[in-house]
Amino acid sequence: MIEPLPASPSSRSGWRRQRDRLATVLIMAGGIGVIVAVLAIGVFLLMEVLPALLGGSLDSARIRLTLTPMAWGTLKAAFWAMAFAIPLALGAAIHSAMFMSQRLRSRMKPTLEMMEALPGVVIGFVAGLVLAPWVERHLAGSLALLLILPLGVLLAAAVWRRLPSAGRRRLPLAWAGVWLVPWLALLAALGLTLSPGVEALLFGGDLRVWLDAELGLDYATRNAMIVGLAMGFAVMPSVYALAEDALSGVPGRLGEGAHALGATRWQTLWRVVLPAAAPGIFAAVMIGAGRAVGETMIVLMASGNTALISLSPFEGMRTMAAGIAVELPEAVPGSEAYRLLLLAALLLFGFTFLVNTLAEVVRSRLRRRYRWLGGSP
Numbered sequence: 001m002i003e004p005l006p007a008s009p010s011s012r013s014g015w016r017r018q019r020d021r022l023a024t025v026l027i028m029a030g031g032i033g034v035i036v037a038v039l040a041i042g043v044f045l046l047m048e049v050l051p052a053l054l055g056g057s058l059d060s061a062r063i064r065l066t067l068t069p070m071a072w073g074t075l076k077a078a079f080w081a082m083a084f085a086i087p088l089a090l091g092a093a094i095h096s097a098m099f100m101s102q103r104l105r106s107r108m109k110p111t112l113e114m115m116e117a118l119p120g121v122v123i124g125f126v127a128g129l130v131l132a133p134w135v136e137r138h139l140a141g142s143l144a145l146l147l148i149l150p151l152g153v154l155l156a157a158a159v160w161r162r163l164p165s166a167g168r169r170r171l172p173l174a175w176a177g178v179w180l181v182p183w184l185a186l187l188a189a190l191g192l193t194l195s196p197g198v199e200a201l202l203f204g205g206d207l208r209v210w211l212d213a214e215l216g217l218d219y220a221t222r223n224a225m226i227v228g229l230a231m232g233f234a235v236m237p238s239v240y241a242l243a244e245d246a247l248s249g250v251p252g253r254l255g256e257g258a259h260a261l262g263a264t265r266w267q268t269l270w271r272v273v274l275p276a277a278a279p280g281i282f283a284a285v286m287i288g289a290g291r292a293v294g295e296t297m298i299v300l301m302a303s304g305n306t307a308l309i310s311l312s313p314f315e316g317m318r319t320m321a322a323g324i325a326v327e328l329p330e331a332v333p334g335s336e337a338y339r340l341l342l343l344a345a346l347l348l349f350g351f352t353f354l355v356n357t358l359a360e361v362v363r364s365r366l367r368r369r370y371r372w373l374g375g376s377p
Contacts (some may be wrong), residue, residue: 125301247280
């Protein structure tokens with residue numbers, strides 16, 4: 001039997017070059033296709049909206065009456081979501097990248113990143129049908145938790161700093177994410193147990209009635225606070241993953257040099273590591289804000305979809321994305337309602353585009369500014 005001749009090195013290298021060229025062409029085509037699709041969406045919206053605006057078929061008073069509450073609701077929902085997500089996500093990223101042990105980090109980081117795969121409709125369902133009624137029944141306890149848990153973390157940090165060396169070895173900072181859990185659970189249980197007595201003593205037994213009578217704040221079951229908690233939970237994994245990667249990418253020699261010059265761990269973090277990772281952290285925050293602005297199902301199921309202009313976190317709102325999702329299927333093509341919804345989509349598209357462009361410009365400037373630190377996060 002005649003054995004086939006082995007392929008020559010030149011033929012193998014030629015096949016590899018052809019394969020690399022094919023992969024390059026496919027990747028380039030995919031990137032160009034995404035850009036063309038995004039531009040096509042913008043062009044379509046412009047072609048649908050501009051003739052109506054220039055021709056006067058859209059009344060300016062109707063535009064203000066329809067779009068102003070939705071624009072306000074979009075910004076309000078994004079604000080409360082980021083107010084909840086940014087401190088937790090950045091705090092977790094700093095602790096994971098700088099202080100957590102490698103063994104614990106290898107387990108915690110993939111778990112937190114997997115949270116990003118949760119569908120928004122599932123989070124919205126839980127927020128609207130489980131979280132919102134529970135918070136309504138335990139309003140005083142819920143507000144107490146928002147105050148007690150951050151103070152509990154600060155108290156634990158202050159106590160840890162004053163522990164003797166033996167106590168710090170038993171409670172290492174690298175495992176703070178584990179030994180803080182029972183402490184925070186104890187504080188949460190105490191807060192929920194004592195909140196009814198405090199509510200009866202200070203607010204006449206019903207905090208909702210007191211807020212309405214004394215402060216003029218009407219509490220809705222589905223409100224901005226519920227949206228902030230639910231949407232912040234959805235945004236937090238992406239902000240954490242990107243910020244943690246940026247912090248982990250800072251060259252270790254920078255921190256070692258700061259320690260060699262006498263800097264403490266916190267001084268190294270604030271004056272060396274965070275400035276070096278600032279471009280990546282900024283990009284993480286802006287990407288999270290972009291998702292919060294464009295989120296649809298969570299806001300639709302947890303906000304009540306009420307067109308209100310209010311600063312109160314206890315009242316609902318209507319966002320542009322949720323309004324489009326609800327009303328566009330029933331709008332008659334070519335009607336005034338249809339064009340108003342397309343105008344809202346155009347504004348949402350333009351806002352997201354401008355935010356992402358601004359984020360990229362600022363990130364590039366920050367990267368050039370901190371390039372002297374020796375890393376490119």
